[in-house]
Each structure stands twice: as structure tokens, then as C-alpha cells.
Ligand SMILES: Cc1cc2nc3c(=O)[nH]c(=O)nc-3n(C[C@H](O)[C@H](O)[C@H](O)COP(=O)(O)OP(=O)(O)OC[C@H]3O[C@@H](n4cnc5c(N)ncnc54)[C@H](O)[C@@H]3O)c2cc1C
Ligand SMILES: Cc1cc2nc3c(=O)[nH]c(=O)nc-3n(C[C@H](O)[C@H](O)[C@H](O)COP(=O)(O)OP(=O)(O)OC[C@H]3O[C@@H](n4cnc5c(N)ncnc54)[C@H](O)[C@@H]3O)c2cc1C
């Protein structure tokens with residue numbers, strides 16, 4: 001079997017809801033979080049339901065997170081950067 | 094429906110309001126629209142129900158009655174159109190602007206409007222995110238808001254439940270009359286007879302008048318609106334810059350705009366509105382969107398952090414004197430008009446419906462309808478080259 | 484604004500856009516290639532950064548892609564703006580103006596010659612529970628592998644319809660996911676019928692065999708006439724199981740069983756991303772799969788002179804057709820600005836061959852209206868605005884909507900952040916069904932209009948205000 005994971009040239013860290021997560025440069029925020037076991041990225045506005053990545057390519061806007069204070073960032077297409085502060089987006093922000 | 098008492102052309106907010114009032118008065122109503130419900134200007138504007146932006150005038154009397162009538166309609170049909178009496182705040186930063194506002198508020202108070210001057214601290218209690226450069230405003234608790242498309246749809250739903258009928262997808266192509274007396278109308282699909290036809294076609298009302306051999310100088314005035322992404326509640330009232338008031342009365346074709354900012358039930362924030370007379374020009378003009386964004390940020394700097402999600406535009410129906418046209422046609426008896434409400438069709442709709450209904454039934458209306466009468470254009474002969482602004 | 488030099492602007496860095504850019508440049512044109520992704524390649528050649536492990540085993544055709552990408556990247560006449568998303572486009576006086584956001588800055592360019600190659604995304608259908616975390620598109624599951632080097636979950640169900648399910652299932656198996664079900668909604672007869680065309684048309688003849696070998700190796704057994712018709716959440720609200728139904732040829736449910744899984748990757752072919760084309764008011768048409776495509780002539784020129792379109796936005800047809808169209812569009816655009824470029828018979832022939840294949844494929848994997856019977860009143864229709872099926876039906880039956888625009892304004896379906904990209908297409912069918920309009924009577928205008936979004940992607944109000 002082909003074992004995926006990647007011999008990263010380097011690993012970087014960022015935080016998700018104040019907890020440290022490590023990632024490989026070049027990964028998307030959503031992918032790095034999924035790899036770390038965090039699938040749920042936001043909570044919906046009306047019914048407060050959890051949501052995760054759906055389309056994976058920036059089309060559906062279901063993977064919205066708050067990055068460095070800015071809401072509505074698509075986790076699936078935003079490349080992760082060291083020291084990013086990422087939070088679950090609850091409702092509109 | 095074989096023989097309606099009244100045919101209403103137009104399923105916008107004005108047509109729907111009139112249909113509801115006429116139905117409630119016991120008449121059998123048939124509504125005809127070439128498109129679906131609210132497919133005209135009512136589906137392309139905002140839902141401000143403002144008394145704050147009008148000087149003491151017949152229009153203000155109409156607006157004040159209408160504002161209350163909206164809440165009665167809400168009761169009557171069981172809501173469902175996001176009616177919210179959230180109140181409005183009008184601000185100004187210039188000395189002359191503030192002086193104008195003070196004067197306006199005073200005159201309005203004398204005419205039954207609740208207009209409360211607020212200072213910087215009170216303003217911040219009403220709107221915590223308002224720009225620090227703004228220190229004066231007038232608070233209007235009576236200003237309200239609704240979702241106009243839902244309002245039209247819910248009113249028509251009630252009309253249907255009460256025995257009326259709505260035919261969509263039929264374009265009225267002829268108004269039929271005999272010896273100056275209306276007999277009915279013809280669409281691209283059918284002919285209907287009726288003693289009364291109410292022209293509630295908004296921006297297109299002049300075309301219907303023309304079909305009947307009469308004349309109404311109604312022209313389009315374009316407006317763009319920005320819609321932000323859904324956000325937590327940041328803006329609590331309808332907030333607008335005093336220039337907005339000035340712009341309505343101004344007669345220039347050039348682009349005019351000033352910030353009108355409001356939150357909606359769905360969490361988006363609406364930023365309006367521009368006003369220009371460019372005919373039915375539908376292209377998206379980015380410079381106008383930019384201007385609206387600038388003005389909104391100048392009132393609410395926090396909007397910088399939001400994103401623009403959508404933009405849309407509509408065409409307000411306006412008459413040269415900026416007053417709505419409500420009443421019976423001067424040339425064809427049985428043809429009535431309720432159109433030309435410009436940027437106030439939502440607020441004025443239910444009171445317009447009351448005027449029309451009272452007049453059709455020969456009852457005394459709650460106010461003198463003469464200023465709105467279509468007859469004011471009667472001696473303006475179009476063939477003599479009256480210039481209808483386009 | 485200062486006048487722009489004559490050049491060809493290409494939007495989209497997938498197979499079509501790359502081919503267009505390279506061929507325009509080879510004909511002597513200066514080219515600006517704009518792509519919203521951070522790495523060129525589009526959906527098909529999505530790849531990890533070069534420093535990562537070799538991944539060719541995961542991806543049949545990546546070598547071709549990397550070759551093309553490096554040819555484009557190293558061509559002196561091609562300037563590349565990656566990570567640049569166009570938010571607005573207009574056309575006036577023979578030139579297109581594109582406004583885009585890159586690194587948080589807005590840039591504006593105008594061009595006489597434009598090639599659109601904005602591609603496609605997975606076509607989805609709603610069903611009860613499709614909003615539960617763990618349900619996603621096959622393309623999404625694949626992009627996690629190809630672009631991020633991660634496996635999406637442990638126990639995966641792959642379902643829907645179309646040939647794209649095969650590489651996705653194979654890729655998932657290869658990276659260590661247990662592909663517990665691979666479900667094709669259509670019948671094996673349709674499937675087998677398309678296989679010869681498939682094999683005959685692939686330059687790499689072994690593609691189908693390759694996938695079958697992988698399935699054998701990992702014990703994946705494809706099943707037909709089956710679909711995921713509901714998903715169920717655990718206490719945390721995440722995916723726990725799916726209901727798999729045996730369905731008839733119209734997709735109506737015959738028998739249901741539950742299967743435990745943590746990921747369900749479900750897709751029904753592709754939807755072309757025509758937002759940019761719509762903003763530019765290019766003529767569009769409805770394709771055989773009820774999708775929308777940009778109308779082009781034999782040289783890939785759209786209804787507006789100087790604007791060319793290639794790849795999935797002119798009709799779903801796979802990467803090879805995208806390349807064939809991209810080549811022609813690049814040459815034609817170069818020619819349009821006065822370069823010497825020759826579009827030969829061969830170019831047209833290659834494209835025709837791929838088109839035939841695409842047509843055969845699309846008719847092999849129809850989406851039948853029986854899917855609508857999977858919905859309950861509680862099913863979410865618009866994911867963004869959380870609009871339930873009952874609310875959409877209310878807009879039609881009670882509030883009188885008979886078209887999807889009115890239904891949208893009265894129910895909020897399609898009014899959210901994705902601007903109807905996900906639900907717009909099937910809301911048209913639901914509204915028609917509810918109003919008693921048969922699918923074949925749905926107007927072209929109605930289908931095309933759901934792709935109209937003058938603001939193509941959200942832009943910060945601050946950037947908007949500060950722009951020229
Ligand atoms: C940007 C913008 C913002 C606005 N904001 C506000 C606001 O905040 N508050 C406010 O009060 N007002 C506002 N307005 C104004 C308001 O929207 C209009 O005054 C109002 O919608 C007019 O309603 P109506 O029913 O007269 O016309 P419409 O809603 O246009 O209805 C007319 C109907 O007639 C039909 N019709 C036309 N010709 C024919 C024919 N030949 N046969 C059959 N049917 C026909 C059309 O299809 C249409 O449905 C705004 C307008 C714009 C453009
Ligand atoms: C997720 C996914 C995975 C796929 N995997 C396969 C596969 O494995 N095998 C296969 O045969 N087919 C696959 N396909 C089908 C695929 O669409 C085509 O085979 C091929 O990629 C189409 O090429 P294209 O050039 O037309 O578009 P794409 O490859 O989709 O490229 C379009 C590019 O345009 C960019 N773009 C779009 N809009 C804008 C904008 N407004 N501003 C800037 N840039 C923009 C996009 O970011 C993208 O990079 C996949 C499709 C998807 C959606």
C-alpha cells in the first residue's frame with residue numbers, strides 16, 4: 001500500500017480554538033485540521049448545526065472559519081501559515 | 094373568475110395591497126401580472142417603511158397612515174413578511190445638515206411624527222458601531238421595515254384565500270373601453286371583462302395608460318443596493334445620512350447616493366441606495382457600488398470588515414413632481430391608477446390601497462386624495478411633446 | 484486607467500487554461516494567466532508542492548500535467564498570477580475589464596482578448612442528512628489527497644453516478660481508506676455500454692483496467708442501481724452511517740439498508756462554473772445533462788468577439804477535451820490580437836473525437852428525477868441559508884413562485900454565501916416539479932439564470948470602497 005503521508009520538508013504550527021496544531025507547509029487550513037482530527041469547522045447561524053468541508057475546492061462556503069480575526073475564510077482553499085490563529089466560526093462570525 | 098369586480102394589473106407591493114383592501118371591502122378581485130409575484134421593482138429594492146424622510150406634506154400624511162396600516166395588514170393576514178418596527182436614525186455631520194434636520198424634525202413633530210433629537214452619547218446607545226465623527230442624529234421610533242417580496246406574496250396569498258384570483262404570466266396588451274367607459278382588458282392569452290381596471294404596474298404604468306389612450310408621465314429611476322455577507326447583529330435601526338432626504342427632492346439626472354444602512358432578519362446588511370435617471374439601463378456599474386461602499390463605511394467603519402456578497406438594482410417609478418399617482422384616470426372612466434411611488438412604494442402601499450378602495454366605493458377617504466390625482470397630468474398632451482424624463 | 488498592452492488574458496489554470504496560455508504564447512502573444520488556486524493545474528492536475536513525495540502512482544496523468552505546468556511557468560511570454568480570484572467582470576467597447584483580488588489587494592485589468600477556462604465543480608443532489616459533517620463531494624475527497632496528502636477518513640462510502648467515482652474510489656483505497664461501498668446509481672448496462680468508448684478514447688488505454696486492478700487489490704466491489712439516500716449523525720452531530728437504497732431506473736427507492744461509515748463521498752457529475760461568463764453576458768446553453776455551458780463557435784469564440792471559452796465551461800467533457808479546446812482557444816485568441824496562429828484541421832479533429840466521447844459518457848450517467856422522492860420536509864435544500872424542503876415548497880404552493888428566482892427570493896434558497904452554486908441547479912427542478920412543470924418544459928432561460936451572479940466571489944467592503 002502506498003502510505004500517504006508525505007515526508008514534509010518542514011512542519012509548522014498554528015492554533016485552532018487556542019490549541020496548537022501542526023501542519024505541513026502547502027496544506028490547506030481545512031486539510032491540516034482534518035489531519036489533526038478536527039473535522040467540524042463552523043456552527044450554522046440558525047440551527048447551530050456543525051459543518052465541515054463539503055466541496056473541498058472553494059465553491060460551497062461550508063468550511064468557513066475565522067482566521068486571524070477575519071471571519072468567512074474558506075478553510076479548504078486557504079493555505080496554512082505558521083502562527084495562524086484559527087477559530088470555529090459560529091454563525092456569521 | 095368569470096366576472097371580477099376589479100382587475101388589478103401588477104403583482105407588486107402596490108397591486109397586492111390594493112387587491113387585499115378591495116377584497117376585504119367585499120369586491121371580487123382578479124390580479125394579472127406578466128411575471129410572477131414581485132417580479133418588478135418590489136422584488137428589486139429595499140423594504141424601508143419610513144416616515145422620517147418626508148417633509149410635512151400630503152405624502153407625509155399618506156406615509157404616516159400607511160406605516161400604521163402595515164401593522165394592521167400584518168395582523169390581518171397573519172404576518173410572514175418580516176415586518177419589524179425597529180425605528181430609524183437619521184444622522185448628519187455638517188452644520189447645515191444638522192440645522193436642516195432640526196428644522197425638519199420640529200415640523201414633523203407638529204404633524205404627529207415621533208422625532209427625537211439624540212446627542213452623541215444617546216446615538217451610541219442606539220447604534221454602538223456608528224462612526225465617532227457623528228455626533229448628532231434624530232431617532233424615529235415609527236420607522237419600520239419589511240421584506241417586500243414576501244409582503245406582496247403573503248397579501249396575494251390572503252386575497253386568494255378570500256376568493257380572489259391571481260393569474261401570472263399574462264402580459265396586458267390592450268385596455269378595452271367603449272365610449273370612454275372601460276370594459277376590460279386583453280392579455281397575450283385572454284380577454285377579461287370588468288367594469289374597473291386598476292393600473293398598478295409601477296414603472297411601467299405609463300405604458301398601460303397609453304394602451305388605454307390616456308397619459309401618465311412615469312419614468313424609471315435606477316437604484317443599486319449592496320448586500321453584505323451574513324453578520325452578527327451590528328446595526329440595530331435603519332440608519333441613513335441626511336443627504337438621502339435632500340437627494341429625493343433634487344431633480345438632477347446625475348448619480349446621487351447616500352448611505353442607507355440596515356440589518357435584515359437573515360443577518361445580511363443592506364447598503365443603499367443610489368438614484369439616477371438613466372432609463373432602464375441594467376448594466377452593473379462598479380463605480381456606483383464603490384461609492385455606496387464608501388458612504389456606508391463613513392457611517393459605520395465596522396462595515397470594512399464585512400464582505401460584499403451580492404448587488405442588485407431596480408427601477409423606481411417616478412412622476413415629474415415626485416408624487417404617486419392614485420385615483421381614477423381623467424380620460425377613461427373605470428380605469429384607475431395606483432403607481433409612480435418612486436422610492437416610497439413599500440411604505441405607501443397600504444394607505445394607497447385605502448385611498449383607492451374608498452374612492453372606488455364612493456366613500457370618504459381618510460385624507461384628501463386630490464394631490465395624487467392622475468388628473469393633474471390631464472392637460473399635458475404627450476403629442477405636444479411633453480418631455481418625459483427617461 | 485492607462486491603456487493595457489495587447490495581450491491574451493487567460494482565466495483558469497486547469498488543463499484548458501494551461502493549454503490556451505501555452506499555445507497563445509507559442510504563437511507569439513504575451514499572456515497573463517490568472518488562477519485562483521495557489522498552485523497551477525486546476526482540478527485535474529491538483530498536486531502537492533514539489534518538495535513532497537512522488538505521487539504519480541496516485542495520479543495517472545500527472546506527468547503530462549507537470550510538464551505542461553512547467554512549460555507554462557517557464558515561458559518568457561507568460562506572466563502568472565496564482566491565488567488571484569476575479570470578483571467582477573464587465574465588457575464594454577470591445578474590451579473586458581476584470582477586477583480581481585490577490586494577496587488582499589484589488590487589481591484591475593482590461594483586455595481585448597480573453598480566454599475563460601474556469602472549469603467545473605461536483606454536481607450534488609440534496610438528501611436527508613447531506614449537511615452532516617462527513618458527507619462531502621468526491622472531488623472534495625480527492626482534493627484532500629491530491630492537493631494535501633491526507634486521507635479523508637477511515638470507512639468511506641463512494642456513491643453517486645459517473646466515471647469520476649472510479650478514480651476517487653481508487654485514490655481513497657490507495658491512501659489507506661477502507662472503501663466499504665462504491666455505488667453507481669445507474670445500471671451496469673449503461674455503464675458497460677460506455678466502457679468501450681472510454682477505453683477506445685483514452686490515450687492511456689489501461690485506465691479502466693488500472694482502476695479495476697486497484698479495486699481487486701483492495702477488495703472494492705462496485706455495485707449498481709444503488710444510492711445513498713440518507714445520512715445519519717452520531718451524538719456529536721457527525722456522520723455515523725448512511726442509508727443505502729437499491730433504486731429503480733428512475734432512482735425511486737426499492738429497499739434500504741444501513742451502513743456504518745465516517746465519510747460519504749457523493750457526486751453526480753459536474754456543474755460548469757459559468758459565473759464569470761454570466762457576468763460578461765456571454766450566451767449560454769443548456770446541455771444534455773441539464774447543465775449550463777458557454778456557447779462557442781468552432782474556434783472556441785463566445786457570443787462576444789474576442790472572448791473565448793474552453794474546458795468544462797463549454798460543456799462537461801473531461802481533461803482531454805479540455806486540453807483540445809484550450810489549444811484552439813489559445814491559438815484563436817492569439818490570432819485575434821494579430822499574432823500568426825494556425826488552427827488546423829487536426830486540432831478540430833482531435834476535439835471532435837473527444838467531444839463524441841464526452842457525449843457518450845454523459846448519456847450513460849443520467850440523473851433521474853426519482854431522487855426528489857428521497858427528500859423529507861425537514862431536508863436541508865440550501866445549505867448556506869439552512870432552508871428546508873418544506874419552506875421551498877411553501878414558496879411555491881402558498882406564495883405562488885413558479886420560477887426559481889421567485890422561489891429564491893421568497894424562501895432564501897440560493898441567497899447564501901455560495902450564491903446558489905450548490906443548490907441553484909436542483910432548485911430549478913424542485914420548483915418545476917412543485918409547480919407541475921415537467922422537466923423537459925423547464926425553459927433554457929430558467930436553467931441559465933441560476934448561474935447569474937454579478938458579484939462572482941465575495942469582496943471586502945473596504946477593498947470595494949478603496950478601488951478605482
Ligand atoms: C434600489 C431601490 C430601493 C428602494 N427602497 C425602497 C424602500 O426602502 N422603501 C420604499 O418604500 N420603497 C423603496 N423603493 C421603491 C419601491 O421598491 C417601489 O416604489 C415599489 O416597489 C413599487 O411597487 P409597485 O407595486 O408599484 O411596482 P412593481 O413592484 O414594479 O410592480 C409592477 C408589476 O406590474 C407588472 N406589469 C408591468 N407591466 C405589465 C403588463 N403590461 N402586463 C402585466 N403586468 C405588468 C410587472 O411585472 C410588475 O410585477 C426602492 C426602489 C429601488 C429601486
Ligand atoms: C474536484 C475535482 C476533481 C476532479 N478530478 C478529476 C480527475 O481525477 N480526473 C478527471 O478526468 N477529471 C477530473 N475532474 C474533472 C475536471 O473538471 C476536468 O477533467 C478538468 O480539470 C477540466 O479542466 P478545466 O481546465 O476546464 O477546468 P479546471 O481544471 O476546473 O480549472 C479551472 C481553474 O479556474 C480557476 N478559476 C475558476 N474561477 C475563477 C475565478 N473567478 N478567478 C480566478 N480563477 C478561477 C479555478 O481555480 C481552477 O484552477 C475533476 C473535477 C473536480 C471539480
Ligand code: FES
Pocket residue numbers: 052053054055056057058059060061062063074075076077
Ligand atoms: S469546502 Fe466548499 S468552500 Fe471549502
